[in-house]
Amino acid sequence: MLPSYYEFYNPVKIISGSKALDNIPYELELLNAKRPLVVTDKGVENAGLMKVFLDSFKNSGIEIGGIYSDVPPDSSNSVVKAIAKIYREKECDSIIAVGGGSPIDTAKGVNILVTENSNDLMEFEGADRLKKPLKPFIVVPTTAGTGSEATLVAVIYNEEKNVKMEFISGYLLPNLAVIDPRMTETMPPKITAATGMDALTHAVEAFTCLQKNPISDAYAFSAIKIISHNILNAVKNGKDQKARLNMANAATMAGIAFSNSMVGAVHALGHSAGAVAKVPHGVAMSVFLPHGLEYNLEKIKDSLGELLLALSGPEIFAATPKEKRALKFIEDLRRLQKQLFDEASLPMTLKDAGVTEDMLGTIATKAINDGALMMNPEEMSHEDAMKVLKKAF
Amino acid sequence: MSSIKSYKPGRKWFKTIVCKVVMVILGRAFQVFSRHDHEIKNEIAAWPEGFTLELNVLPFGPRLLILKEDGKIRTVGEIDEKPELSVNFKNIESAFLILTPLMGVPRGFAEHRFIVIGDVAKAMAFTRCLNRILAYLYPDFLCRNLMRRIPEINFMKRMSKRLYFYTIGIVTGS
Ligand SMILES: NC(=O)c1ccc[n+]([C@@H]2O[C@H](COP(=O)([O-])OP(=O)(O)OC[C@H]3O[C@@H](n4cnc5c(N)ncnc54)[C@H](O)[C@@H]3O)[C@@H](O)[C@H]2O)c1
Ligand SMILES: [Fe+2]
Numbered sequence: 001m002l003p004s005y006y007e008f009y010n011p012v013k014i015i016s017g018s019k020a021l022d023n024i025p026y027e028l029e030l031l032n033a034k035r036p037l038v039v040t041d042k043g044v045e046n047a048g049l050m051k052v053f054l055d056s057f058k059n060s061g062i063e064i065g066g067i068y069s070d071v072p073p074d075s076s077n078s079v080v081k082a083i084a085k086i087y088r089e090k091e092c093d094s095i096i097a098v099g100g101g102s103p104i105d106t107a108k109g110v111n112i113l114v115t116e117n118s119n120d121l122m123e124f125e126g127a128d129r130l131k132k133p134l135k136p137f138i139v140v141p142t143t144a145g146t147g148s149e150a151t152l153v154a155v156i157y158n159e160e161k162n163v164k165m166e167f168i169s170g171y172l173l174p175n176l177a178v179i180d181p182r183m184t185e186t187m188p189p190k191i192t193a194a195t196g197m198d199a200l201t202h203a204v205e206a207f208t209c210l211q212k213n214p215i216s217d218a219y220a221f222s223a224i225k226i227i228s229h230n231i232l233n234a235v236k237n238g239k240d241q242k243a244r245l246n247m248a249n250a251a252t253m254a255g256i257a258f259s260n261s262m263v264g265a266v267h268a269l270g271h272s273a274g275a276v277a278k279v280p281h282g283v284a285m286s287v288f289l290p291h292g293l294e295y296n297l298e299k300i301k302d303s304l305g306e307l308l309l310a311l312s313g314p315e316i317f318a319a320t321p322k323e324k325r326a327l328k329f330i331e332d333l334r335r336l337q338k339q340l341f342d343e344a345s346l347p348m349t350l351k352d353a354g355v356t357e358d359m360l361g362t363i364a365t366k367a368i369n370d371g372a373l374m375m376n377p378e379e380m381s382h383e384d385a386m387k388v389l390k391k392a393f
Numbered sequence: 394m395s396s397i398k399s400y401k402p403g404r405k406w407f408k409t410i411v412c413k414v415v416m417v418i419l420g421r422a423f424q425v426f427s428r429h430d431h432e433i434k435n436e437i438a439a440w441p442e443g444f445t446l447e448l449n450v451l452p453f454g455p456r457l458l459i460l461k462e463d464g465k466i467r468t469v470g471e472i473d474e475k476p477e478l479s480v481n482f483k484n485i486e487s488a489f490l491i492l493t494p495l496m497g498v499p500r501g502f503a504e505h506r507f508i509v510i511g512d513v514a515k516a517m518a519f520t521r522c523l524n525r526i527l528a529y530l531y532p533d534f535l536c537r538n539l540m541r542r543i544p545e546i547n548f549m550k551r552m553s554k555r556l557y558f559y560t561i562g563i564v565t566g567s
Contacts, residue, residue: 005504126510166513211503262503299541369514374502379542 006213008260009170012150016179016249018241021053024096024138025060027176031136033094035065037087039107040098044142045069047186053098053140065092071103075156077121077165080109087114094136097174098183100195101146101281104139108154108172111137121156121165130169139174142183144234144247145195145282147202147255149177164275166371173259177252181245189235189344192247194282196231197340199251200224201266201285204293206257207307208300209264209375216261219253224310226250231336235344264376265367266292269388272366277355283347286337290330291392295384299377301326308332350393360389404453408489413455415492416448418563420457420468422526425562427466429554432544433525436518437466446519447476450488468566478511478519494531497539498523529554 015023028036040050050069057064068083087095087110095114097107112124115134124130139149148154154167187195203223206216227250233243269292270284279287293304305325309317312332320328340346347353355363364385367373373380380388427433444461458476460469482488487506490496498520501507509516525544528536529551536543 003503004500007505127508129510210499369517371513371517373517374499374520377541379540 003211003213006211008213008215009152010150010173010256010259011170012173012256013176014150014179014252015176016252017245018181019056020178020180021056021140021182024140024176024178025057025062027138027178028062028094028136031094031138031175033136035063035090035092036094036096036136036138037065037083037090037092037110038067038096038098039071039083039103039110040067040069041071041073041100041103042069044099044103047142049098049142049183049186052182066090071099071106073102075102075106075109075154077109077156077158077160080106080113080121080156081119083107083110084113084119094138096138096140098140098142100141100143101148104141104146104148105154105156107137107139108148108167109156111135111172112154112167121167122158124167124169125165127168129167130171132171134171137174138176138178140178140180140183141248141251143187143191143195144184144244144251145198147199147251147253147258149174150252150255151259153259164271179245179248179252181241181248184234184244184248185238185241187238189238190346191282192235192238193231193340193344193346194280194286195251196227196234196247196282197286197289197346198282199247199254200227200231201270201289202254202258202263203227203250204289204304204307205263205266206254206261208293208296208303208377209261210377211261211375212303213261216257220257220261221307221310223250223254223257224307226253228311228336232339232343235340262375263372264292265295265373265378265380265388268367268370268372268376268380269363269385269392271370271372272363273350273353273355275366276359276363277350277353279350279353279355283353286340286346287348287350287353287392288388290333290337291388293326293330293333294391295380295388296376296378297326297330304329350389355393357393360386360393364389405485408485409450409453409455412450412485412488412492415494416455416457417468418530419448419492419526420459421563421566422530422558423459423522424466424468424566425558426526426529426554427522428567429557429562430525430529430546433522436522437461438464439518440515444478444515445472445474445476446478446480446515448480448482450482450485476511478509478515480507480509480516480519482507494527494535494539499541529558 097104111134141149152172203220207220230243230246234247266288269288273279273284308325308329367385446459448457491501
């Protein structure tokens with residue numbers, strides 16, 4: 001069913017496949033850029049990915065202006081400022097982020113500062129505050145999860161004010177996303193499982209929340225199908241390039257989906273558990289997803305029922321009566337959760353994820369004030385949030 | 394090519410006036426119910442003194458400005474600084490839809506009909522207040538279309554406050 005009105009925007013060029021990295025110099029040329037600054041983190045560097053990345057520039061004539069490899073987990077204001085300074089000193093003209101959501105969001109913040117020639121990100125916080133295109137920006141994702149390579153959002157922590165700043169603008173979308181299976185094959189099983197569940201959550205929430213539209217639905221549906229076929233293979237056998245490439249593509253597709261149909265309660269709860277108890281984002285998504293869907297069940301029966309086809313395949317879909325499909329989706333999701341626990345020790349409860357019972361009240365308060373709740377199909381009060389949290393504990 | 398004229402679009406006065414009137418009523422209602430409803434009082438207690446909030450229609454208005462002063466909500470004409478929380482409707486048609494009230498806030502947000510500038514947590518609190526205000530102002534058959542769940546307010550309380558608002562509160566603002 002068509003919504004009475006919707007918007008969809010995704011100008012990101014996607015190149016995907018074996019040795020996709022080697023096309024970056026050519027793509028830089030198309031963007032009229034010659035001296036990129038590379039933003040990455042230690043984990044990515046230690047996994048040997050920087051070497052693969054840099055080797056792809058051999059024989060290209062492009063000079064890398066600088067490499068910043070100290071991005072902390074979750075992006076921070078001071079790091080963004082420090083990198084912007086390097087960008088200016090090294091006279092770079094473009095940015096390449098190599099990493100998961102943390103380096104990607106950091107690079108988005110840097111791009112705002114260097115384009116606007118500013119030192120204060122606060123000026124640009126919120127929706128649609130940017131009024132002109134940013135510097136050429138390329139993303140090489142090394143996790144298959146956040147989909148940040150295809151989203152118009154960046155989340156950056158402001159340590160002076162102790163708040164999370166959210167930036168939303170079409171200009172934050174990269175010019176190019178490069179999906180090369182070599183870049184995700186070094187991910188350890190647990191991170192593979194957690195980031196994969198983040199991608200799955202993006203797709204499921206995009207498909208079941210209030211902003212859903214036919215185009216985001218198409219991306220979300222396909223992403224779920226691909227993830228359900230590949231996540232266990234990618235976790236069990238990291239070197240399986242086919243599974244890796246599939247997962248990376250699905251994460252990007254899920255990113256496109258939720259960039260155009262915002263996520264809901266599962267993310268609101270997950271953001272809050274992350275802020276209060278430092279639960280990694282993907283782990284929180286995996287724990288909360290079945291509970292969030294159960295909470296929304298009355299409002300999402302039809303759309304979730306449709307997704308059973310993507311998650312469990314045509315035989316199970318056809319064998320399940322229409323009114324039971326949504327519940328069956330949650331049941332099969334729980335089975336997947338259990339398999340990821342067995343294979344990669346991915347926590348299934350908040351307790352296993354390091355949350356203590358006395359934190360639940362604070363998490364609930366944060367969750368009902370999280371913007372993601374705005375697009376959740378069901379209203380959620382503090383009391384409701386507590387109920388869900390207790391179940392997930 | 395001399396016949397090509399430039400075109401200067403006019404204004405939609407009727408919808409502008411309707412939006413202005415609804416804004417005035419909403420502002421009054423927020424002011425009154427922030428004194429009469431505990432939940433709204435609690436939400437507002439978390440806002441800093443001197444906090445300002447605006448509803449605005451781009452680009453020419455109308456505009457509603459709200460200020461927290463002495464722990465209470467008050468509508469004001471003008472302020473010097475930029476409001477801390479702004480809800481900007483993208484155009485008069487979108488404002489008209491939401492204010493009249495043909496469309497609820499969640500649906501309006503889903504349809505990109507307004508842009509929020511400022512602290513998201515306060516915007517969420519404001520939406521919760523708005524749900525309660527709308528529940529006082531409008532009967533259930535209208536509310537069902539505007540929100541995901543109608544706030545639970547004792548029936549007698551809801552009716553008597555509604556009566557109070559439309560007879561006395563709207564005039565005295567307290
Ligand atoms: N902008 C968006 O749309 C969006 C959406 C969701 C989340 N996020 C943000 O993304 C962040 C989380 O991103 P993430 O889940 O990708 O994690 P991450 O980028 O923080 O990476 C997690 C860990 O995995 C390591 N790693 C990454 N790739 C690796 C590889 N190929 N091999 C070995 N190790 C590797 C990293 O070094 C790091 O230690 C959060 O800060 C979150 O706020 C952004
Ligand atoms: Fe996410």
